[in-house]
Amino acid sequence: MKNLIRAELRKTFTTSAWWVLLLCMTAWIGLSLAMVVATAGMQGLPGRDDPGFAPWAWPQAATGAIFAMVLGILSVTTEFQHRTITPTFLAEPRRGRVVAAKLVAAAGTGVFLGVVAIALTSAVLIPSILLSGGSLHLADNQVPRILMGSLTGYVLYALLGLALGTLVRHQIGALVIGVLWAMLVEPVLTAIPPLSDVTKWLPGSAVAALYDTGMDLSEFGLGGDLLPVWIAALTLLGYVALFTLVASATTLRRDIA
Amino acid sequence: MEAIRIEGITKSFGRHTVVNGVSFTVDSGTVTGFLGPNGAGKTTTLRCLLGLVRPDAGTALIHGRPYVELTEPTKLVGAVLEATNLHPGRTGRNHLRVLCDTAGIPHTRADEVLAEVGLTEAGRRRVGTYSLGMRQRLSMAGALLGDPKVLILDEPANGLDPQGIDWLRRFLRGLADRGVAVLVSSHVLAEVEQTVDKVVIISGGGLVAQGGLSELTGAGESLHDAFLRLTDSDGARVPQLGGTK
Numbered sequence: 001m002k003n004l005i006r007a008e009l010r011k012t013f014t015t016s017a018w019w020v021l022l023l024c025m026t027a028w029i030g031l032s033l034a035m036v037v038a039t040a041g042m043q044g045l046p047g048r049d050d051p052g053f054a055p056w057a058w059p060q061a062a063t064g065a066i067f068a069m070v071l072g073i074l075s076v077t078t079e080f081q082h083r084t085i086t087p088t089f090l091a092e093p094r095r096g097r098v099v100a101a102k103l104v105a106a107a108g109t110g111v112f113l114g115v116v117a118i119a120l121t122s123a124v125l126i127p128s129i130l131l132s133g134g135s136l137h138l139a140d141n142q143v144p145r146i147l148m149g150s151l152t153g154y155v156l157y158a159l160l161g162l163a164l165g166t167l168v169r170h171q172i173g174a175l176v177i178g179v180l181w182a183m184l185v186e187p188v189l190t191a192i193p194p195l196s197d198v199t200k201w202l203p204g205s206a207v208a209a210l211y212d213t214g215m216d217l218s219e220f221g222l223g224g225d226l227l228p229v230w231i232a233a234l235t236l237l238g239y240v241a242l243f244t245l246v247a248s249a250t251t252l253r254r255d256i257a
Numbered sequence: 258m259e260a261i262r263i264e265g266i267t268k269s270f271g272r273h274t275v276v277n278g279v280s281f282t283v284d285s286g287t288v289t290g291f292l293g294p295n296g297a298g299k300t301t302t303l304r305c306l307l308g309l310v311r312p313d314a315g316t317a318l319i320h321g322r323p324y325v326e327l328t329e330p331t332k333l334v335g336a337v338l339e340a341t342n343l344h345p346g347r348t349g350r351n352h353l354r355v356l357c358d359t360a361g362i363p364h365t366r367a368d369e370v371l372a373e374v375g376l377t378e379a380g381r382r383r384v385g386t387y388s389l390g391m392r393q394r395l396s397m398a399g400a401l402l403g404d405p406k407v408l409i410l411d412e413p414a415n416g417l418d419p420q421g422i423d424w425l426r427r428f429l430r431g432l433a434d435r436g437v438a439v440l441v442s443s444h445v446l447a448e449v450e451q452t453v454d455k456v457v458i459i460s461g462g463g464l465v466a467q468g469g470l471s472e473l474t475g476a477g478e479s480l481h482d483a484f485l486r487l488t489d490s491d492g493a494r495v496p497q498l499g500g501t502k
Contacts, residue, residue, distance in 0.1 A: 007358035014351040015344055083342045086309065087399060090336055091359040093308045093325040256309040257270070257301070 004092060004101035005108075008075070012109055017074050022116065025067035032060045033124045040132075049134030054141035057129075057210050060122035062150035064132055065157040066182050068110045069151055072161025073178055075106055077171035086256055095252045099244065102162055108157030114151040116256030121147075149229065156210075156236040160203060163243030169251055193256040206232040258285040260407050260438030265315035266305050268298075275301045277462040278315070283440050283455075285406065288433045290453035291442040294488055299442040300338070300461040303411050307336055319407055331360035335400030336409040340392040340416060345385030349395045350374055356399050370398040389416030406446035408432060410441045414448045426452045434489065450480045 011065055012018055036057045046052035076099075079085040092098050129136060138144060161178055168174035186204040189195055198234055209232035227235060261283035268276045276298040283289045293299050304310040308324035317323065319334055327333055343352055353367035367401040371380040374394040384392065393416050400408060408429075414422050429439050429452055443449050449456075450470075457467040465487045466473055474483045 003361045005357050010355050010358055011344075011347075012352065014348070014355070015346040017346075078344065082344045083339065084344050086338055086342045087356060087396075088359075089309060090307060090334075091331050093327065093330060139380055145270055253311075255304070257304060257313060 001097065001101060004097060005104045007091075008101045008105035009108060012071070012105060014082060015078075017078070018071060018109065019069050021067045022113065025064040025113060025117065026120060028067070029060060029064045029120055030124070032063045033057070033121060036060055037124065037128050047134075048129055048132035049135065051141065052132075053129065053134065054137070054143060055146070057125050058121065058141070058143050059150065060208065061117050061147060062153050062211050064113065064117045065150075065153045065207060066179065068113045068154040068158040068183065069161035069164075069178055070104045070156040070175065071109055071113070072163075073165040073174045074161075074171070075102055075109075076162055076165035077174050077224030077226045080169050081171045089256060096248060099166060099248070099252065102166075103159060103240075103244070106158040106162040107155050110155035111151065113158070116149065117154065118147050146211045152210050152233060153207040156207065156233070156240070157203075159240045160236065160243070161248065163240045166247035166251055167243050173239055200225050200227050201235060203236060208233045259283075260285045260320060261306065261409075261440060262318045262321075263302065263306060263315070264317070266302055266312045266317055267314040268301050268305060268310060268312045274490075275462055276305070276312070276459075279459055279462070279464050281457045281464065281467050283407075283438050285438045286433055286436045287454040288429050288439040288441065288447040288452050290456040291440055291459075292446065292449070292456055292484060293442075293444065293459040294445070295444055297459045297488070299444075299459060300411055302459070303336075303338065303409060303440075303442060307334075307338070307409065309338075329360065331356065331362070331403035331405070333403070334409065335403065335405035335408045336411075337393075337396040337400045337413060338411045340389060340396045343392055343395065344383045346383055348381055348383055349391075349398075350380035350389070352395065353380075353399055353402060356402055360403055365453055366402055367398075370401045373401065374398045390418060390421050393417055394421070400431055406437055408437055408439045408441075410439070412442055412444070414443065414445060422448055446480050446484055456480070458484065459485050 037048065040053060041047035046056055081087055088098060089095060126136065164178050165174045168177060182204055186199070186202050189202065190199045190205055192199070200209070206227060209226040209229055212226050226232070259282050263282070265359065266279045266281045267274070279298070279302055291299055301310060305312040306319070306324065319327065322329065343358050347364065350367055350371060354364050357364050359368050368377070368380070371377050374397055376391065376394055376398065379387065379391060384395065387395065393413060397413065400410070409460070413425060417425060429441065433439050433454070441449065441453070453470060455467070455469055456473060458465050473478050473487070
């Protein structure tokens with residue numbers, strides 16, 4: 001199993017997709033942070049020296065989780081796209097083990113992206129807060145909690161992407177489904193208040209619950225009804241398990257012709 | 258020693274029966290040519306043998322076991338099905354290193370097989386820059402990583418230049434002389450005629466002949482003529498010229 005995981009990590013880091021996605025993620029989070037910093041103190045938004053700035057600014061670390069999902073999707077659909085799945089399954093015909101190794105490797109790349117996201121966020125916010133004369137008060141502001149939740153979000157999104165990719169197999173199809181869902185369908189559904197009993201169980205809301213501090217951010221159009229953190233984590237793992245099981249029963253049994 | 262045993266393999270895709278009750282064996286230390294016109298079912302038979310396609314009926318064994326039950330498949334079987342099963346953005350050397358990782362083989366072996374197929378320099382370049390012949394040789398290098406006892410090649414001469422085909426012939430001969438069982442499919446008879454010890458001919462999904470080269474080619478008949486006679490016996494099939502698909 002260790003050999004298979006090493007092979008999967010090597011697959012990920014020997015093509016250009018990972019650093020292209022890493023750059024895109026960095027730009028994306030950088031933009032989010034720039035917006036937060038630039039608009040601080042405007043129109044009722046908390047200023048950078050305000051304790052209320054922390055729960056608003058730090059969760060920006062989690063905004064890049066979608067890139068972890070894309071990397072997860074690619075780690076399996078690329079194999080079908082370029083038909084490298086044939087040598088992969090020739091070298092390890094027990095297909096379930098291949099998927100298990102991919103899950104572990106995807107979790108690893110999720111941690112990697114998450115750590116970069118957290119480092120970038122800290123590198124922007126810490127000087128930004130201190131320079132404005134504010135105090136960090138990391139513990140009081142639940143910053144460790146927000147960042148741990150964000151990191152977990154990257155890992156779970158990478159796993160979710162992998163599970164989705166295994167289920168769909170088709171690269172463009174899986175990417176369109178994943179990105180459209182995360183960027184459009186779920187945000188729209190979540191914005192409909194009467195549906196919140198249902199939408200809080202959706203993957204994006206569940207990830208939001210991981211880094212939610214319980215502070216009321218509704219005036220900024222954020223927050224809302226979220227699951228307790230452990231339930232949210234279990235829900236996300238449930239999605240991964242469900243997708244992977246369905247994929248094992250269907251896609252993985254299919255002929256590689 | 259019997260290295261490969263295929264017994265009554267049948268496979269349909271939808272309502273189209275691609276392989277119908279094909280049986281044959283391949284012995285260690287021989288090169289067996291697996292011949293048939295395009296669409297005869299060669300590739301599907303090989304994919305059943307390698308556990309990639311699940312046959313509707315029949316069994317395919319390598320050293321007495323189904324492929325999917327082999328614990329270290331890379332060290333027993335090397336196989337090349339398509340030279341296009343490569344990621345264009347990965348270097349040849351990294352492609353082999355991934356396979357080394359999976360099989361628990363040291364990375365130095367990747368450089369050894371690259372040298373064996375003459376890709377030492379090219380190994381550091383991305384596969385996207387390779388010619389078809391180079392991709393064939395890289396795929397072959399991947400099949401050789403585990404120093405296998407059984408080698409299975411599907412249309413290996415595709416994209417090889419005359420020197421490459423000559424190299425391939427001598428290479429396969431050398432492997433067989435060292436006791437490796439080689440099964441090589443082809444629709445280009447000239448490329449196998451001088452290399453194979455035995456031929457298995459299928460047509461329209463069914464076995465039409467198998468045996469030593471001399472048994473099939475009767476008095477003064479070339480393999481080419483014997484092939485046309487055997488594969489055209491149902492009157493309907495005309496071997497096509499062109500690609501493999």
